[in-house]
Amino acid sequence: MANSRSGDxxxxxxxxxxxxxxxxxxxxxxxxxxxxTGLPASTAHRIVGDLVTAGLLERDEDHRIRLGMHLWExxxxxxxxxxxxxxxxxxxxxxxxxxxxxxQLAVLEQEEAxxxxxxxxxxxxxxxxxxxxxxxVHASSSGLVLLAHADPSIRARVxxxxxxxxxRETVTDATTLRAMLASIRRRGYVIAPGSIEAVxxxxxxxxxxxxxxxxxxxxxxxxxxxxxxxxxxxxDAAKGIEADLRAMR
Amino acid sequence: MANSRSGDxxxxxxxxxxxxxxxxxxxxxxxxxxxxTGLPASTAHRIVGDLVTAGLLERDEDHRIRLGMHLWExxxxxxxxxxxxxxxxxxxxxxxxxxxxxxQLAVLEQEEAxxxxxxxxxxxxxxxxxxxxxxxVHASSSGLVLLAHADPSIRARVxxxxxxxxxRETVTDATTLRAMLASIRRRGYVIAPGSIEAVxxxxxxxxxxxxxxxxxxxxxxxxxxxxxxxxxxxxDAAKGIEADLRAMR
Numbered sequence: 001m002a003n004s005r006s007g008d009x010x011x012x013x014x015x016x017x018x019x020x021x022x023x024x025x026x027x028x029x030x031x032x033x034x035x036x037t038g039l040p041a042s043t044a045h046r047i048v049g050d051l052v053t054a055g056l057l058e059r060d061e062d063h064r065i066r067l068g069m070h071l072w073e074x075x076x077x078x079x080x081x082x083x084x085x086x087x088x089x090x091x092x093x094x095x096x097x098x099x100x101x102x103x104q105l106a107v108l109e110q111e112e113a114x115x116x117x118x119x120x121x122x123x124x125x126x127x128x129x130x131x132x133x134x135x136x137v138h139a140s141s142s143g144l145v146l147l148a149h150a151d152p153s154i155r156a157r158v159x160x161x162x163x164x165x166x167x168r169e170t171v172t173d174a175t176t177l178r179a180m181l182a183s184i185r186r187r188g189y190v191i192a193p194g195s196i197e198a199v200x201x202x203x204x205x206x207x208x209x210x211x212x213x214x215x216x217x218x219x220x221x222x223x224x225x226x227x228x229x230x231x232x233x234x235x236d237a238a239k240g241i242e243a244d245l246r247a248m249r
Numbered sequence: 250m251a252n253s254r255s256g257d258x259x260x261x262x263x264x265x266x267x268x269x270x271x272x273x274x275x276x277x278x279x280x281x282x283x284x285x286t287g288l289p290a291s292t293a294h295r296i297v298g299d300l301v302t303a304g305l306l307e308r309d310e311d312h313r314i315r316l317g318m319h320l321w322e323x324x325x326x327x328x329x330x331x332x333x334x335x336x337x338x339x340x341x342x343x344x345x346x347x348x349x350x351x352x353q354l355a356v357l358e359q360e361e362a363x364x365x366x367x368x369x370x371x372x373x374x375x376x377x378x379x380x381x382x383x384x385x386v387h388a389s390s391s392g393l394v395l396l397a398h399a400d401p402s403i404r405a406r407v408x409x410x411x412x413x414x415x416x417r418e419t420v421t422d423a424t425t426l427r428a429m430l431a432s433i434r435r436r437g438y439v440i441a442p443g444s445i446e447a448v449x450x451x452x453x454x455x456x457x458x459x460x461x462x463x464x465x466x467x468x469x470x471x472x473x474x475x476x477x478x479x480x481x482x483x484x485d486a487a488k489g490i491e492a493d494l495r496a497m498r
Contacts, residue, residue: 009299009302010259010263010299011259011263011296011299011300011302011303011305012299012302012303014259014260014263015303015304015305015319015323018323019323021323021326022326023326026326026328047260050258050259050260050261051260053258053260053261054260054261054264055264055359056260056264058329066328066329067323067324067326067328067329068328069328069329069330069356069358069363070264070358070359071323071324071328072324072325072328072330072331072365072381073358073363073381074264074267074268074270074316074320074324075316075320075321075323075324075325075381076321076324076380076381077270077271077272077275077316077381079275079315079316079317079318079320079321080307080315080316080318081318081321082321082380082381086380089368090371093342107318109318109319109322110304110319114318114322116321119338122339131325131331131335132321132322132324132325132326132331
């Protein structure tokens with residue numbers, strides 16, 4: 001993919017422009033985008049202009065740039081995220097009606113837990129996850145389930161790397177984590193109190209498609225809530241999602 | 250955005266590659282993609298390779314290409330689609346619990362109704378819309394609401410253009426449509442029996458943000474179902490979404 005002149009392809013540069021948008025930074029000027037990409041200003045401005053023309057970015061009356069509806073449309077057409085989410089949503093709604101906190105669906109993406117969907121009760125407790133947001137695999141309950149079932153090479157890379165403490169109780173010792181992952185594979189679920197926020201407990205189970213774990217289904221409970229109803233609801237929902245994924249083939 | 254050598258920018262070519270994916274065609278070989286874009290095979294193959302490296306496309310064991318999870322992630326980060334959909338989903342679920350058919354959210358995009366979300370009851374009747382799918386604005390109930398409140402120049406362009414009959418009962422006469430659009434603006438909803446499929450009736454209402462109509466909320470009912478409960482449920486839900494959009498500012 002290297003480009004003889006600059007060492008990166010045009011595709012990379014376009015992705016660098018799109019990557020300057022985050023769940024917290026949804027509006028930027030073209031100049032801010034140029035600075036954040038590190039690309040020459042003229043290159044960045046030209047790419048922004050092309051992306052606006054193509055509908056992947058939108059420019060408002062104040063010349064601020066945001067992600068465009070056509071990017072959303074392209075991304076959802078026939079994506080595996082949409083298929084998973086379509087299979088999962090009715091079952092997530094059922095979990096939500098029973099547990100009435102936060103119900104979430106995550107996949108493993110570049111060694112992090114990427115959240116595809118989140119349903120939240122109006123009175124639910126704290127929860128920092130966002131749709132299309134990410135959390136470290138060694139800290140979030142969804143991430144731990146995904147890591148437990150990941151390719152061994154990915155698991156080794158994560159456990160050998162720096163393990164950041166997201167909260168005071170995040171487990172950052174590789175040996176302890178290895179034992180937790182083995183226990184997740186054996187028991188079929190994880191309960192992770194305080195690993196993301198002191199006030200909450202994550203509970204997660206794996207979701208399989210064609211025998212492989214493709215997602216983690218989780219709830220975020222207040223720290224002192226009973227976890228048994230959540231484990232049961234999540235395991236039932238995972239079975240339902242797996243049946244629907246089979247029916248979609 | 251013109252490129253001196255080829256008349257289209259690299260961004261255009263990348264969008265042409267991504268645009269070969271549809272809700273019905275989610276897997277393609279690189280050769281099929283090249284043929285469908287009309288680009289030289291070597292150019293198309295190089296772009297596909299770059300997009301796979303960047304995570305915007307994914308290649309499976311059988312060398313088939315699909316849309317990548319990173320494209321989905323980029324698209325949803327801080328997009329206006331996500332904000333609208335987040336505000337709307339709880340209210341759509343409430344409509345769904347009352348009406349138990351199909352509940353949908355659409356926006357106007359390039360003179361078509363683009364569907365951002367759809368909830369469906371397991372026993373609901375026929376419905377051809379899909380998430381990230383489109384329908385003509387002059388035929389679908391959502392489209393009619395969006396067209397009624399669109400910029401007059403867009404309305405003129407649609408009404409002057411060819412008006413395709415999606416079903417036998419689709420209204421394709423510009424004068425009749427103009428009267429329907431005026432009635433939608435006056436009454437605040439539309440009931441469109443048979444305009445998309447003979448067996449169903451669409452009911453839609455506008456959703457406003459900062460005084461502008463930004464979306465249409467709709468249900469698809471079996472042709473003979475009562476429409477009054479749907480109109481009431483949709484109007485209440487639109488009010489709720491509008492309040493939540495205000496609170497999100």
